[in-house]
Amino acid sequence: MTEPSHAANSLELKDLSVAYRVGRRNRAVLRNVNLTIKAGEAYGLVGESGCGKSTVALSVVRYLPRNGSITGGSIALDGKDVMKLDSEALRRARADSVSMVYQDPGKALNPSLRIGRQLTEIFELSGITGQAATDKATAMLNRVRISDPVSVMQRYPHQLSGGMQQRVAIAMALANDPSMLILDEPTTGLDATVEAEVLDLIGQLRRELSASILFISHNLAVVSNMCDRVGVLYAGMLVEEGWTKDVFNDPRHPYTVALLRCLPRGGQRKDQGRLDTIPGFLPGIGANIVGCAFADRCALATERCRTEPPPLYDLGDGRLSRCHYHDNAQALPRTTPADVPAAPPKHAPPVLQVEGLNKTYASHGHPLRAVKDVSVSLRPGETLGLVGESGSGKTTFARLLLGLVAPDDGGSIELEGKKLAPRLASRTEDQVKAVQIVFQNPDSALNRSHSIRHILSRALKRLGGLSGKTLDTRLEELVRSVRLTDRHLAVKPRQLSGGLKQRVAIARAFAGDPRIVVCDEPTSALDVSVQAAILNLLADLQSRQDVSYIFISHDLGVVRYLSDKIAVLYLGRIMEFGPSEAVFSGPHHPYTEALLSAVPKLDRTESSRIRLDGEIPSAANPPTGCVFHTRCPRKIGAICETQEPQLTEAQPGHTIGCHIPYAELARLQAPKITAAEPA
Amino acid sequence: MSATDTPASLPAPAAPDSARRSPWGEVLHSLSRSGTFLTGLFILLFWVVCALFGQNFVPYDPLASDIINALTPPAADHWFGTDQLGRDVFSRVIVGSRDILTVAPLATILATIAGTALGLVIGYFRGIVDDIVSRVLEAFMAIPVVIIALLAIVALGTSKITVIVVIGLSFAPIIARTVRSAVLAERELDYVAAAKLRHEGALHTMFVEILPNVIPPILVETTVRLGYAIFAVATLSFMGFGIQPPSPDWGLSISSNYGMIGGGFWWTVLFDALAIASLVIGVNLVADGVHGAFND
Numbered sequence: 001m002t003e004p005s006h007a008a009n010s011l012e013l014k015d016l017s018v019a020y021r022v023g024r025r026n027r028a029v030l031r032n033v034n035l036t037i038k039a040g041e042a043y044g045l046v047g048e049s050g051c052g053k054s055t056v057a058l059s060v061v062r063y064l065p066r067n068g069s070i071t072g073g074s075i076a077l078d079g080k081d082v083m084k085l086d087s088e089a090l091r092r093a094r095a096d097s098v099s100m101v102y103q104d105p106g107k108a109l110n111p112s113l114r115i116g117r118q119l120t121e122i123f124e125l126s127g128i129t130g131q132a133a134t135d136k137a138t139a140m141l142n143r144v145r146i147s148d149p150v151s152v153m154q155r156y157p158h159q160l161s162g163g164m165q166q167r168v169a170i171a172m173a174l175a176n177d178p179s180m181l182i183l184d185e186p187t188t189g190l191d192a193t194v195e196a197e198v199l200d201l202i203g204q205l206r207r208e209l210s211a212s213i214l215f216i217s218h219n220l221a222v223v224s225n226m227c228d229r230v231g232v233l234y235a236g237m238l239v240e241e242g243w244t245k246d247v248f249n250d251p252r253h254p255y256t257v258a259l260l261r262c263l264p265r266g267g268q269r270k271d272q273g274r275l276d277t278i279p280g281f282l283p284g285i286g287a288n289i290v291g292c293a294f295a296d297r298c299a300l301a302t303e304r305c306r307t308e309p310p311p312l313y314d315l316g317d318g319r320l321s322r323c324h325y326h327d328n329a330q331a332l333p334r335t336t337p338a339d340v341p342a343a344p345p346k347h348a349p350p351v352l353q354v355e356g357l358n359k360t361y362a363s364h365g366h367p368l369r370a371v372k373d374v375s376v377s378l379r380p381g382e383t384l385g386l387v388g389e390s391g392s393g394k395t396t397f398a399r400l401l402l403g404l405v406a407p408d409d410g411g412s413i414e415l416e417g418k419k420l421a422p423r424l425a426s427r428t429e430d431q432v433k434a435v436q437i438v439f440q441n442p443d444s445a446l447n448r449s450h451s452i453r454h455i456l457s458r459a460l461k462r463l464g465g466l467s468g469k470t471l472d473t474r475l476e477e478l479v480r481s482v483r484l485t486d487r488h489l490a491v492k493p494r495q496l497s498g499g500l501k502q503r504v505a506i507a508r509a510f511a512g513d514p515r516i517v518v519c520d521e522p523t524s525a526l527d528v529s530v531q532a533a534i535l536n537l538l539a540d541l542q543s544r545q546d547v548s549y550i551f552i553s554h555d556l557g558v559v560r561y562l563s564d565k566i567a568v569l570y571l572g573r574i575m576e577f578g579p580s581e582a583v584f585s586g587p588h589h590p591y592t593e594a595l596l597s598a599v600p601k602l603d604r605t606e607s608s609r610i611r612l613d614g615e616i617p618s619a620a621n622p623p624t625g626c627v628f629h630t631r632c633p634r635k636i637g638a639i640c641e642t643q644e645p646q647l648t649e650a651q652p653g654h655t656i657g658c659h660i661p662y663a664e665l666a667r668l669q670a671p672k673i674t675a676a677e678p679a
Numbered sequence: 680m681s682a683t684d685t686p687a688s689l690p691a692p693a694a695p696d697s698a699r700r701s702p703w704g705e706v707l708h709s710l711s712r713s714g715t716f717l718t719g720l721f722i723l724l725f726w727v728v729c730a731l732f733g734q735n736f737v738p739y740d741p742l743a744s745d746i747i748n749a750l751t752p753p754a755a756d757h758w759f760g761t762d763q764l765g766r767d768v769f770s771r772v773i774v775g776s777r778d779i780l781t782v783a784p785l786a787t788i789l790a791t792i793a794g795t796a797l798g799l800v801i802g803y804f805r806g807i808v809d810d811i812v813s814r815v816l817e818a819f820m821a822i823p824v825v826i827i828a829l830l831a832i833v834a835l836g837t838s839k840i841t842v843i844v845v846i847g848l849s850f851a852p853i854i855a856r857t858v859r860s861a862v863l864a865e866r867e868l869d870y871v872a873a874a875k876l877r878h879e880g881a882l883h884t885m886f887v888e889i890l891p892n893v894i895p896p897i898l899v900e901t902t903v904r905l906g907y908a909i910f911a912v913a914t915l916s917f918m919g920f921g922i923q924p925p926s927p928d929w930g931l932s933i934s935s936n937y938g939m940i941g942g943g944f945w946w947t948v949l950f951d952a953l954a955i956a957s958l959v960i961g962v963n964l965v966a967d968g969v970h971g972a973f974n975d
């Protein structure tokens with residue numbers, strides 16, 4: 001902190017309006033935003049992508065892009081008007097009192113300088129040099145809980161994992177003891193366990209530093225765990241504000257209500273109903289808004305909403321809502337039917353049977369076992385969820401199934417009872433079209449030079465064996481089945497939003513009536529409302545066509561919603577495999593237990609969280625015995641270090657690979673079974 | 680997948696955003712505002728017009744000699760003077776753009792086609808194909824064009840076609856190298872994996888899937904190569920291996936007149952040299968503009 005006696009408000013935005021100049025016109029992005037963050041307070045800002053969250057952050061430090069300008073209002077940092085600072089004073093304010101951490105730690109770190117150099121540079125700017133600077137840098141790394149700072153200082157950014165990079169970025173942000181810390185999606189790119197670690201770190205630092213925090217995230221659960229107060233931003237306007245637990249437990253704006261409903265909560269599953277979605281789209285920047293900005297998408301909207309802009313109603317106790325009918329917000333009708341008929345249980349023979357699959361890469365002359373002895377089976381119409389931290393072999397396993405990567409000899413993959421050739425080139429046409437994939441990133445998956453019509457027609461031709469009139473008819477059906485229209489056919493991928501692009505990718509995977517579709521993080525780049533729509537679509541397509549999914553996601557709530565079976569992977573090995581309900585409700589493998597407890601929960605049940613310490617060991621040099629023993633909170637002794645546990649059947653169809661007997665796991669985890677339910 | 684009467688659990692998708700400028704529109708827009716590009720284009724177009732129509736508007740027949748008026752210095756009758764055969768230098772410079780502006784672009788097109796095909800193949804297949812072909816290309820690129828030209832001319836005899844083939848083939852490896860590195864990045868994208876998952880052949884994947892996405896670096900490299908090709912054609916003509924008399928070609932004119940500089944007859948060489956320089960500069964400005972427009 002610069003001054004212990006600074007003004008009570010760390011940050012005060014008054015009627016802040018910001019515009020971006022596009023095509024010779026100033027287009028409003030922020031409209032009269034009023035927001036106050038008190039000293040030592042953590043304030044969360046949530047909203048769909050494009051609603052203006054980052055613009056708020058950038059305005060505070062006046063780092064707006066060149067075409068951006070503040071068109072009205074004021075910004076006060078520690079009581080000082082930022083707009084009135086000259087460039088020198090602004091530079092000092094940025095160096096002394098505000099720090100920012102971005103989503104992508106890569107942006108904050110210079111790829112060509114060693115970590116140590118980048119850290120000492122900051123201190124050199126304030127006149128500390130030589131050994132003193134090095135000592136301070138080491139202290140900074142200790143502060144962000146980096147276990148071996150001396151060796152980390154010697155490394156380049158790309159030699160650190162994403163979580164470590166983000167911790168270094170946070171260390172750099174804290175180097176100047178800021179009184180205001182702005183975190184813009186600091187954990188979005190990270191795995192659930194790493195995310196939990198980074199969030200814990202931020203929480204602890206907050207107590208140590210008493211800095212105020214502006215925390216921006218599209219993940220409502222993360223914000224609910226981190227922040228005292230929360231503001232919901234929509235089309236550049238604050239539409240709701242209040243204490244975090246009030247806003248999330250008792251939302252008073254239909255938009256907040258809708259956002260919360262998009263998330264699969266309380267262990268919701270696809271056979272218990274579809275997720276709610278928010279119809280329509282955020283108004284574009286600079287849109288001329290008459291009446292309520294949310295009216296087009298709000299099922300409660302009345303004539304009054306369309307003509308009379310709602311003021312920010314004060315509901316008392318610091319709660320604000322920009323809705324004429326705030327008392328009634330929770331009566332917002334669902335956009336999707338709450339229940340769908342549960343699919344009858346399946347007794348069909350498995351569509352996929354994988355036995356003893358292995359994949360070894362060569363890494364610097366050492367064998368790297370990316371997938372080791374994996375066996376799973378899956379019935380038609382079922383979803384197999386693959387979970388595990390980054391580098392656990394999920395993507396490699398998916399690529400083996402697809403034939404994009406050839407497995408080691410031995411092991412087998414059977415599709416509907418017939419053996420699949422290891423290489424794609426030697427599979428038959430029927431086998432090729434039977435196993436398809438929806439990639440994580442539609443920008444990479446859809447050829448940017450081709451029109452949507454070309455992309456889908458080609459898939460229908462090659463996978464569906466169609467041509468001429470039949471192809472056209474089928475194309476129309478396919479497009480409608482993913483809820484796109486003819487209008488979308490003529491355009492190129494870049495003219496579509498992320499959610500629409502992902503629908504095209506799904507349509508392409510379904511062109512040849514596949515038996516198995518691999519979904520590799522298909523919604524991780526999407527907003528919650530779009531994610532809900534895509535998950536619903538996948539569930540609908542599955543119940544209609546009896547297709548099976550291999551579903552990879554780091555969001556355990558999402559995996560649980562869609563999966564019938566779960567395989568938990570760690571360093572390429574299966575730790576636990578079984579029916580989704582059994583795996584989630586436990587007793588489970590200690591690794592599964594840790595993964596589940598790392599999930600941030602909306603209702604802030606601060607269950608006795610289990611933390612995984614340390615980095616994931618390298619797959620090229622895995623620990624002896626149980627590969628999880630270096631991080632296992634339940635390790636029982638030497639046996640874990642010497643003897644690899646076998647996957648044993650705990651219950652019919654549910655296997656766990658741990659030396660602790662099932663009954664003992666049940667006893668150990670008993671009090672936590674309820675707490676481990678994701679919110 | 681047939682039913683559309685299932686519960687509509689998705690919002691109506693928004694109309695595609697067609698208002699946004701296409702990437703090509705973006706490039707054209709930025710070119711139209713680039714002073715560098717427009718200046719280069721102006722110079723280039725000037726010479727193209729001379730090449731196409733110069734014959735019709737020059738004051739004298741560029742080939743007609745007039746020995747009596749040989750080696751007159753620049754004056755009102757002969758703006759750029761006359762050469763040792765009394766031919767009008769101004770007319771010769773204007774019309775002299777024709778051969779070089781045929782040969783150099785054709786050579787560049789040949790280089791682009793051959794280089795693109797080669798680059799696609801080695802970038803797409805990588806592995807041993809890439810290793811072998813890349814080594815051969817490197818070795819090839821190490822030999823000066825002039826030596827290749829000499830060998831080819833000895834083998835094929837002198838003609839415009841020879842010059843086109845020689846320059847085209849010696850520039851192809853450079854374009855192949857550019858295309859290869861662009862293809863290496865493209866082939867890692869998931870749309871290529873998606874093509875494999877449709878059992879697409881290598882030709883389809885290379886030419887229909889990947890090629891359209893590597894056009895920008897190819898265009899940039901092609902404009903840069905055109906500058907070098909012009910220079911190479913002029914050099915070969917100067918050395919007597921390229922365009923043959925009686926063409927009023929610039930390189931050829933310099934070659935037959937440079938002995939006169941010592942006698943003070945500078946005008947027989949200077950204007951041809953300036954013409955070559957201006958054309959090369961013009962093309963380079965265009966290349967810079969194109970490069971800038973694609974890399975903004």
Ligand SMILES: Nc1ncnc2c1ncn2[C@@H]1O[C@H](COP(=O)(O)OP(=O)(O)OP(=O)(O)O)[C@@H](O)[C@H]1O
Nearest residue numbers: 361363368370389390391392393394395396397619
């Ligand atoms: N082509 C390759 N060459 C060498 N090692 C590889 C290769 N592909 C993957 N690996 C290694 O194999 C292991 C598993 O990788 P994989 O990408 O399948 O994990 P993942 O769980 O999908 O990770 P993420 O969630 O980050 O995508 C990792 O240690 C990775 O470094």
Ligand code: SF4
Nearest residue numbers: 292295298305323324
């Ligand atoms: S003011 Fe009307 S349209 Fe706006 S959120 Fe409230 S009910 Fe919906």
Ligand code: SF4
Nearest residue numbers: 626629632640658659
């Ligand atoms: S075998 Fe030991 S180290 Fe491995 S998960 Fe079980 S208790 Fe933990």
Ligand SMILES: [Mg+2]
Nearest residue numbers: 391394395396
């Ligand atoms: Mg992966």
